[in-house]
Amino acid sequence: MRIREVDLYPSRMAESAEIARRTDPVLYGSPADRARGPLSPAELALYARDGFLLREGVLDAREVAALTAALDAALARARGATVPEVVREPGGDAVRSIFAVHDADPWRALAQDPRLSGAARQVLGGEVYVHQSRINLKPGFEGKDFYWHSDFETWHVEDGMPRMRAVSFSVLLDDNHPYNGPLMLLPGSHKHYVRCVGATPDEHFKASLRRQEYGVPDRDSLAWLWARCGVAIPTGPAGSVLMFDCNTMHGSNSNITPLSRRNVFVVYNSVANALVEPFGGTRPRPEFVATREGVPR
Amino acid sequence: MRIREVDLYPSRMAESAEIARRTDPVLYGSPADRARGPLSPAELALYARDGFLLREGVLDAREVAALTAALDAALARARGATVPEVVREPGGDAVRSIFAVHDADPWRALAQDPRLSGAARQVLGGEVYVHQSRINLKPGFEGKDFYWHSDFETWHVEDGMPRMRAVSFSVLLDDNHPYNGPLMLLPGSHKHYVRCVGATPDEHFKASLRRQEYGVPDRDSLAWLWARCGVAIPTGPAGSVLMFDCNTMHGSNSNITPLSRRNVFVVYNSVANALVEPFGGTRPRPEFVATREGVPR
Numbered sequence: 001m002r003i004r005e006v007d008l009y010p011s012r013m014a015e016s017a018e019i020a021r022r023t024d025p026v027l028y029g030s031p032a033d034r035a036r037g038p039l040s041p042a043e044l045a046l047y048a049r050d051g052f053l054l055r056e057g058v059l060d061a062r063e064v065a066a067l068t069a070a071l072d073a074a075l076a077r078a079r080g081a082t083v084p085e086v087v088r089e090p091g092g093d094a095v096r097s098i099f100a101v102h103d104a105d106p107w108r109a110l111a112q113d114p115r116l117s118g119a120a121r122q123v124l125g126g127e128v129y130v131h132q133s134r135i136n137l138k139p140g141f142e143g144k145d146f147y148w149h150s151d152f153e154t155w156h157v158e159d160g161m162p163r164m165r166a167v168s169f170s171v172l173l174d175d176n177h178p179y180n181g182p183l184m185l186l187p188g189s190h191k192h193y194v195r196c197v198g199a200t201p202d203e204h205f206k207a208s209l210r211r212q213e214y215g216v217p218d219r220d221s222l223a224w225l226w227a228r229c230g231v232a233i234p235t236g237p238a239g240s241v242l243m244f245d246c247n248t249m250h251g252s253n254s255n256i257t258p259l260s261r262r263n264v265f266v267v268y269n270s271v272a273n274a275l276v277e278p279f280g281g282t283r284p285r286p287e288f289v290a291t292r293e294g295v296p297r
Numbered sequence: 298m299r300i301r302e303v304d305l306y307p308s309r310m311a312e313s314a315e316i317a318r319r320t321d322p323v324l325y326g327s328p329a330d331r332a333r334g335p336l337s338p339a340e341l342a343l344y345a346r347d348g349f350l351l352r353e354g355v356l357d358a359r360e361v362a363a364l365t366a367a368l369d370a371a372l373a374r375a376r377g378a379t380v381p382e383v384v385r386e387p388g389g390d391a392v393r394s395i396f397a398v399h400d401a402d403p404w405r406a407l408a409q410d411p412r413l414s415g416a417a418r419q420v421l422g423g424e425v426y427v428h429q430s431r432i433n434l435k436p437g438f439e440g441k442d443f444y445w446h447s448d449f450e451t452w453h454v455e456d457g458m459p460r461m462r463a464v465s466f467s468v469l470l471d472d473n474h475p476y477n478g479p480l481m482l483l484p485g486s487h488k489h490y491v492r493c494v495g496a497t498p499d500e501h502f503k504a505s506l507r508r509q510e511y512g513v514p515d516r517d518s519l520a521w522l523w524a525r526c527g528v529a530i531p532t533g534p535a536g537s538v539l540m541f542d543c544n545t546m547h548g549s550n551s552n553i554t555p556l557s558r559r560n561v562f563v564v565y566n567s568v569a570n571a572l573v574e575p576f577g578g579t580r581p582r583p584e585f586v587a588t589r590e591g592v593p594r
Contacts, residue, residue, distance in 0.1 A: 091388075141516055145551045178475035179530060181550065219438055223555045231554065233476060253478065254442045254551040257528070258520045 007279045008163065009156050011195045017218040019225075020193040024164040026051070026245060028125035028270065039119050047123060051190030052244035054234035058115050059171065064239045068173050070106050071135055071262060074098055085288050094142050100288035102133035102266060111266050116169045119243060120268035123167055129295050131155070131166055131269035137262055138181050143255035145181070148222055150194065151267070152246040154215050157200060157280035159290040164190075165273040166246035173262040176235045181255030183242065186229040189249035194221045200280045205289060217249070225249055271296050304576045305460065306453050308492045314515040316522075317490040321461040323348070323542055325422035325567065336416050344420060348487030349541035351531035355412050356468065361536045365470050367403050368432055368559060371395055382585050386441050392434050393441070397585035399430035399563065408563050413466045416540060417565035420464055426592050428452070428463055428566035434559055435478050440552035442478070445519055447491065448564070449543040451512050454497060454577035456587040461487075462570040463543035470559040473532045478552030480539065483526040486546035491518045497577045514546070522546055568593055 008023060026048045027034070034044060039053070047053040059067075078086040078095050085099040101107040110116065111130050120128045137143065151168060155161040176182040194217040201214070229249075234242055244250065246267070255261055274295045278284055287293060305320060323345045324331070331341060336350070344350040356364070375383040375392050382396040398404040407413065408427050417425045434440065448465060452458040473479040491514040498511070526546075531539055541547065543564070552558055571592045575581055584590060 141519070145553050147553055179481055179528060179550070184476055184554070219555070222438070226555045231476060251553050253476070253553055256442050256444055256548050256550055257481070258516070258523045 005162050005276050009152070009193055010279070011153050011157050012198055012200055012215060012280055014195065015197065017197050017221050018195045019221055020195060022164060022191045022193055022247060026190060027123055028165060029122050030125060033125050034122050036122060037118060038115055039122050044122065047243065047245075050187040050232065051248035052185050052187070052232070052234065052242065054236055054240055054242045056236050056240045058241040059239040061239065064173055066106055067110070067171070067264060068262070071173065071264070074101065074135060075137070084286065089142060089144050092142060094139050095137050096144070097134045097136050099132070099134045101135055101264070102130050107133060107264060110171065110264060116241065116266060117268065120167050120169070124165055124268065124270040127271040127296060128268040129271055129291065130266060131161070131291050132267040132289060134265045135262065136265055138252070138255050138260060140180070140258045140260045141256060143181050143261065145254045146252045148217055148249055148251040149215065150217070150247045150249055153194065153196060155246065155290065157215060158205065158278050158282060158285055160276040160278040160284065161269065161273065162276055163273050164245070164247045166267055166269040168244055168246065168265060168267045170242040171264040171266070172236065172238050172240045172242065173264065174260055175237050176240070176261060177259065178233060178235055180257045180259045180261045181252050182233050182235050182261065183250055183252050185232050185234070185244060186225050186249040187232045188229045189225050190245040190247040192225060193247065194225070194249070200282050202282050205285045222249070302459050302573045306449070306490055307576070308450050308454050309494065309496055309512060309577055311492065312494065314494050314518050315492045316518055317492060319461060319488045319490055319544060323487060324420055325462060326419050327422060330422050331419050333419060334415060335412055336419050341419065344540065344542075347484040347529065348545035349482050349484070349529070349531065349539065351533055351537055351539045353533050353537045355538040356536040358536065361470055363403055364407065364468070364561060365559070368470065368561070371398065371432060372434070381583065386439060389439060391436050391439050394431045394433050396429070396431045398432055398561070399427050404430060404561060407468065407561060413538065413563060414565065417464050417466070421462055421565065421567040424568045424593060425565040426568055426588065427563060428458070428588050429564040429586060431562045432559065433562055435549070435552050435557060437477070437555045437557045438553060440478050440558065442551045443549045445514055445546055445548040446512065447514070447544045447546055450491070450493060452543065452587065454512060455575050455579060455582055457573040457575040457581065458566065458570060459573055460570050461542070461544045463564055463566040465541050465543065465562060465564045467539040468561040468563070469533065469535050469537045469539065470561065471557055472534050473537070473558060474556065475530060475532055477554045477556045477558045478549050479530050479532050479558065480547055480549050482529050482531070482541060483522050483546040484529045485526045486522050487542040487544040489522060490544065491522070491546070497579050499579050519546070
């Protein structure tokens, strides 16, 4: 007999959308966790208030060059590949993302780097593990938009992540400008939970990694959040690291400029928040999208 | 027997792209034309250098409200319509553009307004007529990108516009921000002519008004222009007017924000530059895209 966890964040179950208050903390770390660094108390306060934090100059030029070279090599291997980890742009063959990169260097080392994992432990408290990793290409000339979403909504419904206790890190490998499709975040939106409309079909992820059709927030809720939160577009040079809470509403426009906007994306989840059965009732998505095996307990 | 004009700007005829120098002036007006206003000598110089000019506060709030109300009414009429003047977003039913609006008020009055037509006469010299007009919706949440293009390249190949002697005016009906899909222009690109690759199929316009597939500049040429020119994103409040030369390379990213970016678009051509047979050898596009009848001579 399966024991289902209580669903604190139901979504895709009602006919109309609803905005609920977040019931989880944003900062979980004990005073000792928080004091450990690398984030200063002021940075932690900003992160808690806005649901994101951009830190410039975290990686130096040599580190960025090494990650970029590894990305180019991975992209060259991926071009002809038809493995599920390689996701292509909607309506095209250009590679959009390569998932599950953190098993091999240099990404394994990056995921273990205290500049990322240490910051994750500071906000999540205690031990963490990599829930998901990927390279996002956002290529020049043809990078398509990512519609608004809360990562947590998907991870909860489709992967069975029980609580909001995860944090994402985007390591910028290109300078981010207002015009090459940078991430847009709604500051403070992490304190609200937008319940989406409609159920989730099985195997939805095969399409949704290219273009989301379920678990999409409705326009009224987005307009409400926009009016309340405004928008932030944290642009900055390559080597910057953008971290954001799992429930921060974010998205990005397309990129027709010649300047790609590549990044490495690493998501940490608390070991106290390991995945259970998906709350949407579908089969769990595969390991390359959401780590289930090998979670330290 | 048809007499063909000499093709000074061949395009879509070769297997590889090429960048040619513009052989036409940018400012055609005589000293008397230029002195007439509304543009100052400094504004004319900026326009000549960059290939565009943003003027804020040209229309007041009342005028913007009247044009917006007319646009809403036109949009309501267009929703169920299947007339060719109403063009929809690629992959959707949302209205992207409504063409040929300048036969009826308030757009007829706008097209005759000396703040637009007077500025057109200043730069083009002598009499002008409306080559094309349209409302662009760029709706919130779903406005798609417009890929890079020189309007002149299309007007020359598909409509038979002989020379670069036309100017476009975009009247902003919404505040333009960096994030709601504003127009991006490559300053100085109007002095270069990118010959595109590939021929044009007949009736191409039915698809190209939604998404361009022929007459698209190649990536090397765009990267070359980008490196040479940089990019300008002239954002500003509703009521601003952006004017740009017919050969200025421009495009825009998508718009997933809740804020629409609507504008009225009026193109003036010199009566001395009236259309001839399309230089691409296809049949002329219909009147609603490119005025042929009723051109004052």
